[in-house]
Amino acid sequence: MNEKLYINETREQFDVLVVGSGVTGGWAAKEFTERGFKVLMIERGRVVEHRKDYPTEAKPAWTFPNRTKVNDLLTEQEYSVQSKCYAFNDTTKHFFGNDRDLPYSTEDGTDFNWIRGNQLGGKSLTWHRQTYRMSDYDFTANKKDGYGNDWPIRYKDLEKYYGYVEKFVGISGNTDGLKQLPDSDCLPPFDMKVPEIEAKKRMAENFPDRPMVIGRAAHLSSPSQFHIEQGRMKCQARDECQKGCSLGAYFSTQSSTLPAAVKTGNLHIAPNSVVHSLIYDHGKNRVRGVKVIDAQSLSTREYFGNVVFLCASTIASTQVLLNSKTRARPNGIANSSGVTGHYLMDHCYNARAQGKLPGWEDEYYSGRRPTGIYVPNFQYTPEKYKKNYVRGYALGGEANRSDFKGRATNDGIGADFKNSLTKPGAWHFGFYAQGEMLPKFDNQVSLSSSKTDRWGMPQLHFNVRWSDNEKAMMDDCAIESEKMLRAIGCEDIQTSVSYHNSPPGSAIHELGTARMGRDPKDSVLNAYNQAHDIPNLFVTDGSSYCSSATVNPSLTFMALTVRAVEFCVEEMKQRRI
Amino acid sequence: MNNVNEINHRRRAFLQKLSHTLGSAAALSVATGSGISVAFAYTPRADSANNPGLLFSQMQMQILSDICATILPTTTTKSAADVDCHGFVDHQLVQCHSEQQQKICIDAVSLVSENAQSAYGDVFSNINEKQRIKVLEDIEARTSATREQKEQFSFLKSLIVFGYFTSEEGITKATNFQPYPGGFKGSIPVTADTKVWGSLNYY
Numbered sequence: 010m011n012e013k014l015y016i017n018e019t020r021e022q023f024d025v026l027v028v029g030s031g032v033t034g035g036w037a038a039k040e041f042t043e044r045g046f047k048v049l050m051i052e053r054g055r056v057v058e059h060r061k062d063y064p065t066e067a068k069p070a071w072t073f074p075n076r077t078k079v080n081d082l083l084t085e086q087e088y089s090v091q092s093k094c095y096a097f098n099d100t101t102k103h104f105f106g107n108d109r110d111l112p113y114s115t116e117d118g119t120d121f122n123w124i125r126g127n128q129l130g131g132k133s134l135t136w137h138r139q140t141y142r143m144s145d146y147d148f149t150a151n152k153k154d155g156y157g158n159d160w161p162i163r164y165k166d167l168e169k170y171y172g173y174v175e176k177f178v179g180i181s182g183n184t185d186g187l188k189q190l191p192d193s194d195c196l197p198p199f200d201m202k203v204p205e206i207e208a209k210k211r212m213a214e215n216f217p218d219r220p221m222v223i224g225r226a227a228h229l230s231s232p233s234q235f236h237i238e239q240g241r242m243k244c245q246a247r248d249e250c251q252k253g254c255s256l257g258a259y260f261s262t263q264s265s266t267l268p269a270a271v272k273t274g275n276l277h278i279a280p281n282s283v284v285h286s287l288i289y290d291h292g293k294n295r296v297r298g299v300k301v302i303d304a305q306s307l308s309t310r311e312y313f314g315n316v317v318f319l320c321a322s323t324i325a326s327t328q329v330l331l332n333s334k335t336r337a338r339p340n341g342i343a344n345s346s347g348v349t350g351h352y353l354m355d356h357c358y359n360a361r362a363q364g365k366l367p368g369w370e371d372e373y374y375s376g377r378r379p380t381g382i383y384v385p386n387f388q389y390t391p392e393k394y395k396k397n398y399v400r401g402y403a404l405g406g407e408a409n410r411s412d413f414k415g416r417a418t419n420d421g422i423g424a425d426f427k428n429s430l431t432k433p434g435a436w437h438f439g440f441y442a443q444g445e446m447l448p449k450f451d452n453q454v455s456l457s458s459s460k461t462d463r464w465g466m467p468q469l470h471f472n473v474r475w476s477d478n479e480k481a482m483m484d485d486c487a488i489e490s491e492k493m494l495r496a497i498g499c500e501d502i503q504t505s506v507s508y509h510n511s512p513p514g515s516a517i518h519e520l521g522t523a524r525m526g527r528d529p530k531d532s533v534l535n536a537y538n539q540a541h542d543i544p545n546l547f548v549t550d551g552s553s554y555c556s557s558a559t560v561n562p563s564l565t566f567m568a569l570t571v572r573a574v575e576f577c578v579e580e581m582k583q584r585r586i
Numbered sequence: 587m588n589n590v591n592e593i594n595h596r597r598r599a600f601l602q603k604l605s606h607t608l609g610s611a612a613a614l615s616v617a618t619g620s621g622i623s624v625a626f627a628y629t630p631r632a633d634s635a636n637n638p639g640l641l642f643s644q645m646q647m648q649i650l651s652d653i654c655a656t657i658l659p660t661t662t663t664k665s666a667a668d669v670d671c672h673g674f675v676d677h678q679l680v681q682c683h684s685e686q687q688q689k690i691c692i693d694a695v696s697l698v699s700e701n702a703q704s705a706y707g708d709v710f711s712n713i714n715e716k717q718r719i720k721v722l723e724d725i726e727a728r729t730s731a732t733r734e735q736k737e738q739f740s741f742l743k744s745l746i747v748f749g750y751f752t753s754e755e756g757i758t759k760a761t762n763f764q765p766y767p768g769g770f771k772g773s774i775p776v777t778a779d780t781k782v783w784g785s786l787n788y789y
Contacts (some may be wrong), residue, residue, distance in 0.1 A: 067765060070786070074628050076674075076752040086662060107753045200772025230769075246770035248786075371776045377786070412761075412782050417739040417747035424721045427658045430747065431760050433782045567772030 015275050016049075017303075018310055021048040023277075026299055026314035028284050028329065029321035032563050033550045033570045035266030035581040036174070037318045040574035042275035049312055052455040053304055053321075054128035054255035065251030067102040073099050093122045093515060096135055096251040104128060104135050104251065105154025109450050110463060116472035118511060120283045120512035123324060123471070123519075129280060130262040131322065137250040138227040138259050138379065139405075140180050141173050141560035142191040146389040150445075151556050154391050154399050157352065157448035158526045160555045164191065166267070170568035177269075178260040178567070181244075181380070182225030190222070190560070192433040196230045198223045199246075204408040204436050205382050208497040211386070215496035219387045224380035224405065227260035227563075240267060247378030259379070279312060279391060281305055283464045287333035287340045287546070294334075295545045296342075302464040316545045316577060316586060319571065323353075323519040323552040324454060328469055329389060330523055330533075330548070331456045343540040349523055349533050351474050353452045354557040355445035356516040357402075359508040361482040362490035364499025366408060373410060373433055380483075381407035384493075386445070386559040398481040401560040402444035403492065410434050438499050443485040445559045446513070447478050448521055473513045480508050500526035508509040518562050538573040544585045549573045598686030612712045628681075632751070640680040641688055646695050647672055649710050653698055657743060658716045664752045674749035675742070687741065692734075694742040698722065701730045707713050748783045 017514040024046035027037045034050060041048045056062070068075050077099045084092045091097050091105040106125030115121050126132035145164040151157035168191075175194040201209065201223055209221040210402040228244040229236055241257035241264055250259050257264030270276040280302040287310060288298045298313035319326040330349050334341050343351050388394055388401025411434030421429065452474070456467040487504040494502050526532025529541035538553050549570040551562050579584045635651035638644045654675075655667035666672075679688045701721050702710035710718065724730040725739045750756045757763055761784020 065789070069754070069763075069765070070752040071757060073677060073753045075681045081682050081684070170607045199770050202772045205772075243769065246767045247765070276718075373774050373776045373780060374770070375783075376764070376770035377783075380754070409781070412784070412786070413747055413751040417744040420726045422657055422719050422726065424659055424661050427661055427760075430751065431781050433776065433780065520680040586763055 014278055015273060015340065016279055017281075019049075019245050019277075019279075019312065021047075021049075021277075023047050023312070023314040023545070025092075025316045025318060026051060026312055027318045027320055029319070029325070029550070030045065030129050030132060030262055030267075030278070031320065031550075032133045032136070032262070032321060032395065033566050034318075034320035035133060035210060035262035035270070036567050036570040037549060037574060038270040038276055039266040040571055041578075042270045042273040043271075043317075044574075044578055046275060046578075047103040048276050049314060050270075050278045050279060050298065051282045051301065052131075052280050052283055052313060053133075053325075054126075054280065055304075057129045057134065057253075057263065059253075059257070061267070061358070063090060063255060064103070066249070066252045066255060067247075068100070075099060090122055092289065094124045094517065096137075096523065098279065100249070101135060101251045104253075112460070112462060113469045113471065114457065114460070116470070117377050119472055119474045121471035121473050122512055122514035124514065124517045125467075129278065130192070130267070131255060132512070133261040134253055136261075137561065138250065138457045139561040140175075140178070140182075140193065140225050140227050140382075140564040141383075141385075141464050142193055143167075143187050143558050143560055143565050144191050144389070146189055146364075147556065147560070147573045149559035150389075150400065150446070150558070152289075154394075154538055156399065157556050158524065158531055161525050161527045161532075166536070167565070167572065170572045171564065174564065174567040176235070176267065178227050178564075179229045179241070179328050180225055180564075181228050181230035183223055185222045187220060187222070187385060188389070189389040193225055193564075195225065199228075199230055199378050199380055200374075201382065202374050202408050204366055204369050204438065208382075208408065208438060209584040211351065211497050212493065214338075215361060216387075216517050218393075219493070221384050224383040226380035228379050231376070234327050235526045239268060241265070244379065246378030248379050250290050250379060282310075282312075282542055283466070284321065284329050285332065285464070285466060286329060287342065288313075289333060289335060289543075291335060291337070292463065292541060294337075296543055299329075302466075304464070307464065316547070318570075318573070318577075319546070319548040319552075320552055323522055323585060324469065326548050326550055326552050327454060327522040328466065332467060342400070343533060343546055344525075344544045345536040345542050346530055346532055347530060348450075350455050350506075351450050351453045352524055353454050353471075353513070353519065354448055354520040354521040355473075355513040356556070356557055356559070357446050357475060357479040357483060357508065357513075358442055359441035359444070359475075359511050360402075360486040360490065360504070361440065362487060362494055362502060362504040362505045363437055363439035364494045364497075364502035366497070366499050367436045368498075371438050383404050383485050384440075394428045395481075395485055398478045400445040400447065400478070400482070401559060402442045402482055402486050404440045404486075404493075405443060406438065406440040408436055408438045410436055438494060440490040440493065440498055442483060443516075443559050443561075444479060444482045444486065444492070446557050447476060447477060448478070448524070449558055454512070471514075475508045475513065480506075483508055518551070520551040520562060524547050524555050525553050526555065537576040539576070539580075544580070545578060547573050593722065628674060628677040630670035631673050634668070634670050635667070639673065639676030641676050641752070642672075642692065642695065646692070647676065649699055650675060651720065653695070653722070653742070654746050654750075656722055657746055659715075664755045666740050666746055669755045670748040670751060671746050671753070674753070675745045678745060678749065690738045691742045691745070691756045694738045696736055697725065697731060701725065705730070718789070751784060754775050760784065
């Protein structure tokens with residue numbers, strides 16, 4: 010371990026404290042340190058070093074005690090929530106939080122899945138790596154249909170920052186020329202499989218308003234010299250990303266932003282540091298630092314900085330904001346609006362459809378593509394809304410030939426059955442919904458008035474539910490997906506909706522609990538992710554979102570972070586901070 | 587208000603049962619969540635069929651082993667019994683499945699045993715291969731099983747198939763092991779020799 014990089018007790022006055030080390034924390038640290046500022050990155054979890062701390066990487070299924078499934082009792086006692094995540098298994102569980110140590114409660118009649126990644130790198134190690142720009146249709150949706158507050162920014166405000174982060178991250182994808190899904194600055198796309206190319210054609214013929222593209226993903230399909238210099242290599246299409254990737258073939262803090270920040274010599278990291286609250290100077294109306302509880306010893310320490318960037322993830326940043334209070338500001342020092350913790354959103358992934366696709370028996374593919382096909386939201390403006398709900402959904406999907414799993418219960422005993430399972434099975438095509446969730450005041454996360462966790466932090470209480478809008482959207486998506494699969498040529502189509510048993514949080518796209526806005530009366534942050542109430546406090550993770558849109562949010566909060574840093578540096582120069 | 591981390595009563599019953607089977611020290615280590623992978627790491631054994639399992643009796647283990655060998659027999663690759671799928675199923679049911687699912691598999695083994703007796707007047711392990719296949723096919727065809735019994739058998743079968751195709755033999759010999767694909771190609775031709783890719787590293 011690098012003694013100079015990792016610190017514990019310190020009296021140093023840093024230029025910037027960055028709370029969190031995931032996607033946004035990594036970006037904030039990189040941008041500030043590269044501009045010459047001394048940064049302390051504060052992480053509540055343990056150190057995870059690139060390459061060294063990926064203990065399950067490349068280990069085959071037969072080497073795990075339960076063939077990569079997690080012991081039932083362990084799941085129930087320590088991972089009852091985390092196990093709801095598709096990526097949770099015996100090969101990845103060390104990158105998920107322990108639910109026994111991280112309790113929270115939910116309002117009667119509601120449920121919430123809070124998936125945690127409390128380690129250096131956060132959820133950048135385990136994310137799904139889908140990366141899409143938001144369009145002006147997304148930034149203006151709240152204003153046009155009246156749900157939620159108007160975003161204080163537009164596409165043109167973020168465009169150059171999108172391009173900047175994309176070049177650094179490395180995004181594989183096509184230039185599709187769609188106004189509802191602005192093009193990214195991309196590396197070459199992953200191939201579509203042959204039946205997907207045909208499906209794209211049939212979709213264009215039957216549903217011209219619903220273009221199908223290859224999913225854009227933060228993978229080095231063909232690394233540039235720039236990425237090679239970062240020590241990153243071409244994606245091998247192993248699709249075991251959530252174990253960590255020593256090749257650095259997908260973007261994570263460890264593979265990308267952290268080495269850049271470390272290289273400057275301006276970064277220090279305080280691991281095992283649970284931020285309890287912000288230290289606030291009432292007289293100057295500035296945050297001076299953070300109060301920290303040691304994750305292991307439970308002792309208390311403080312870190313001081315001229316600026317604080319909260320990048321701890323939506324729910325965790327919100328917890329810190331709500332827990333930072335004074336007698337004069339009992340609901341939170343940056344919460345004069347009273348909206349902190351409200352308008353919690355996720356995406357609604359609760360409809361899917363799948364069918365068998367006859368033919369193409371002489372077609373196969375090689376490698377495990379780390380992305381799928383994507384149909385961007387085609388109800389992106391009020392004129393395109395359905396009658397019984399507002400907003401829309403995107404579709405993820407894929408064509409695959411089945412392996413043994415899909416055929417294990419087929420009839421058959423003996424050598425013929427066994428041999429059949431060793432051959433590629435029939436093609437199937439599936440869609441799943443990525444629906445927008447409306448921002449609603451009633452969907453709230455708040456501090457428990459009585460219960461604390463082992464670090465003395467007030468526990469969180471969730472009161473979030475799918476509204477009739479999301480439910481109607483999912484019902485419609487199942488019907489439309491069936492129509493599309495039929496047009497593609499599928500048979501034996503099965504559809505399902507799951508909003509009854511898959512609560513908010515399940516898409517792991519928590520958003521909106523410290524939203525941006527023009528008016529300090531109804532928003533926490535201004536157009537630069539700066540707290541309206543406190544000039545040297547910024548929040549740049551998903552909590553700053555005014556609407557969820559349908560696209561995966563990570564790329565946008567990367568761009569927001571870079572923009573916020575640039576603004577903050579200018580404000581420091583002008584001595585306004 | 588809901589406590590998200592509530593542990594249900596089924597688990598307590600399960601723990602008690604485990605403590606009978608394994609001794610309370612081992613059960614305690616499960617309860618505290620430590621030492622699980624050490625105490626319970628599954629490694630294939632050559633003699634599983636000759637010993638009682640965690641869940642199945644010795645006699646049931648022998649029948650299960652013969653069921654494995656019948657469903658996925660020796661071909662150009664080893665059989666499911668050769669790679670100890672019966673030992674795997676016994677272990678996996680205790681580790682990763684509910685008591686209800688455990689009972690389903692015990693019932694399925696009993697059904698096979700009873701059907702062999704009534705059709706051939708002998709235990710499943712003593713009848714010949716053709717007869718064994720017929721006993722299992724009759725369950726799948728529901729000529730000797732109810733719909734529910736067929737579903738129970740299917741569940742057991744899916745565990746055996748999972749065990750085989752996640753074993754070293756299943757991954758590296760029966761299917762095409764591709765640990766480092768080197769990138770993704772969207773189209774490759776299929777020939778008579780093409781095997782399904784078998785190298786997913788998590789399930």
